[in-house]
Amino acid sequence: MGAVYETCAQHLADSIRQFHPDANITVVTQDLLPHGDQGGYVNDWQMFVASPYRQTIKLEADMLIASPIDHWWTMFEHRDVFVSTGCRDFYDQPVTTRRYRKFIDDNQLPDVYNAITYWRLSSTARDFFNLVRSIFENWDEYKQLVKFPEDTPSTDFVYAMAAQIMGPELITMPFASYPRIVHMKRYIIGTQTENWTQELVWEQDPLRVQTVAQWGAFHYNIKDWLS
Amino acid sequence: MTTGAVILAFNNEETDYVTMAAWGARNIRRHLGIPTSIITDCVDTDKLVDFDHVISANAQTGGTRYFEDYDRTVTWHNAGRTDVYNLTPYDQTLVLDADYVVACDDLKRVLNATQDFMCHRYALDLTTGYQLDNLNKFGDYNFPMWWATVMMFRRSNTARYIFDSMQMVRANWQHYRDLYGIRQSNYRNDYALSIALGIVSGHTLQVDNIPWPLYSLLPSVQLSNVHEDSYQIQYTDSQNKLKQMTFSGLDFHAMGKKHLEAVIANPS
Numbered sequence: 001m002g003a004v005y006e007t008c009a010q011h012l013a014d015s016i017r018q019f020h021p022d023a024n025i026t027v028v029t030q031d032l033l034p035h036g037d038q039g040g041y042v043n044d045w046q047m048f049v050a051s052p053y054r055q056t057i058k059l060e061a062d063m064l065i066a067s068p069i070d071h072w073w074t075m076f077e078h079r080d081v082f083v084s085t086g087c088r089d090f091y092d093q094p095v096t097t098r099r100y101r102k103f104i105d106d107n108q109l110p111d112v113y114n115a116i117t118y119w120r121l122s123s124t125a126r127d128f129f130n131l132v133r134s135i136f137e138n139w140d141e142y143k144q145l146v147k148f149p150e151d152t153p154s155t156d157f158v159y160a161m162a163a164q165i166m167g168p169e170l171i172t173m174p175f176a177s178y179p180r181i182v183h184m185k186r187y188i189i190g191t192q193t194e195n196w197t198q199e200l201v202w203e204q205d206p207l208r209v210q211t212v213a214q215w216g217a218f219h220y221n222i223k224d225w226l227s
Numbered sequence: 228m229t230t231g232a233v234i235l236a237f238n239n240e241e242t243d244y245v246t247m248a249a250w251g252a253r254n255i256r257r258h259l260g261i262p263t264s265i266i267t268d269c270v271d272t273d274k275l276v277d278f279d280h281v282i283s284a285n286a287q288t289g290g291t292r293y294f295e296d297y298d299r300t301v302t303w304h305n306a307g308r309t310d311v312y313n314l315t316p317y318d319q320t321l322v323l324d325a326d327y328v329v330a331c332d333d334l335k336r337v338l339n340a341t342q343d344f345m346c347h348r349y350a351l352d353l354t355t356g357y358q359l360d361n362l363n364k365f366g367d368y369n370f371p372m373w374w375a376t377v378m379m380f381r382r383s384n385t386a387r388y389i390f391d392s393m394q395m396v397r398a399n400w401q402h403y404r405d406l407y408g409i410r411q412s413n414y415r416n417d418y419a420l421s422i423a424l425g426i427v428s429g430h431t432l433q434v435d436n437i438p439w440p441l442y443s444l445l446p447s448v449q450l451s452n453v454h455e456d457s458y459q460i461q462y463t464d465s466q467n468k469l470k471q472m473t474f475s476g477l478d479f480h481a482m483g484k485k486h487l488e489a490v491i492a493n494p495s
Contacts, residue, residue, distance in 0.1 A: 190369055210368050213430040
């Protein structure tokens with residue numbers, strides 16, 4: 001995790017504490033990786049090992065939490081693993097554009113977003129993260145099975161493959177309307193440029209975009225927004 | 228508690244909204260069994276006999292607007308709608324556009340609802356059966372639009388806040404145009420209502436919607452009357468084929484004023 005991401009993670013932790021002052025939060029930095037820095041996305045599987053908790057919610061660093069989220073635990077308590085599916089725009093409407101999900105659709109994989117991932121210490125979670133590790137570390141072989149244009153897979157794509165192999169019903173809750181991230185990518189929100197922070201009207205505390213109050217997980221994408 | 232309908236009608240160069248409203252008042256009485264008041268600058272008493280109350284008001288223009296069915300730009304006296312809360316003589320009011328056709332008693336369900344304010348969230352094109360996606364949002368960033376065509380409200384804090392907010396939007400129209408990326412310079416009630424609902428909902432956009440769509444006919448659709456409460460439409464579909472459809476007992480928003488005027492002038 002680079003310095004920019006560490007700043008993002010600190011803002012994310014602060015946003016959680018705003019609603020849950022006693023929340024247990026761990027920011028995993030490179031020096032905390034139990035198997036050392038393997039480079040970029042490949043480190044993701046190590047979160048399973050690095051987590052000091054029996055039940056963990058892993059959040060992507062470039063997000064803010066805009067409302068209480070303690071009800072997520074209730075949602076997750078009967079699951080061993082949960083990876084969020086689908087996303088929404090800042091009007092809280094389900095995103096319909098598939099522009100950023102072509103690789104998912106081309107391979108008929110579940111529409112997962114690893115930005116919100118939950119697991120409890122369990123064999124299912126261990127199998128899932130072992131599979132994630134295997135896909136990352138043996139990408140040249142796995143790549144033969146799928147249509148994916150890039151040399152390096154994204155975490156979402158690897159999670160989607162792992163979810164498909166283990167069974168989407170075990171890893172995702174496709175009919176759950178939450179938790180879902182608000183995704184602030186250009187072709188989802190209809191901005192002229194990638195950097196929505198220079199185009200839309202936004203306020204912090206409480207977080208609003210184009211006057212609309214945000215809730216849940218807000219994935220802002222522009223890494224230096226809050227730095 | 229008194230309940231009634233209110234129609235705002237200010238004639239312009241092309242459209243006789245008052246005659247349209249009088250025809251609407253008769254439909255409202257027949258289907259909903261409630262009195263109708265008109266808010267107007269018309270003083271021709273012969274045209275006003277169908278109304279239980281005639282409330283005088285000056286026409287307030289929101290600008291000019293091109294109407295496809297007339298193929299010309301006309302003055303749009305739409306800016307007075309925000310005053311309805313203060314002008315209505317009723318405790319519970321159903322505000323209807325003059326070009327909203329009441330052909331059944333569906334709106335009784337709205338009148339029986341316990342909410343303080345309700346309106347339509349989605350307009351649906353009767354010719355396709357699909358939502359009018361390009362009209363159900365506005366501004367550069369697709370803010371969701373609520374329609375001011377049909378509004379039910381009770382005298383209440385919620386309704387007052389909504390109309391006060393609409394007045395604030397109207398009074399500061401340029402600011403809200405900039406904020407919401409609205410390219411049209413004309414003031415529009417639907418936009419003001421949507422912005423007001425955003426404000427009053429605490430910017431959550433959690434609003435009590437009328438639980439069915441606003442069935443709408445675009446101005447290009449030819450409308451004719453088959454018999455009472457039964458209408459026929461002719462239109463060209465997406466494959467450029469001429470289509471015809473008849474429907475009965477369905478409320479709808481006739482966006483083409485010219486066709487509706489012809490229906491009212493020549494009832495079958």
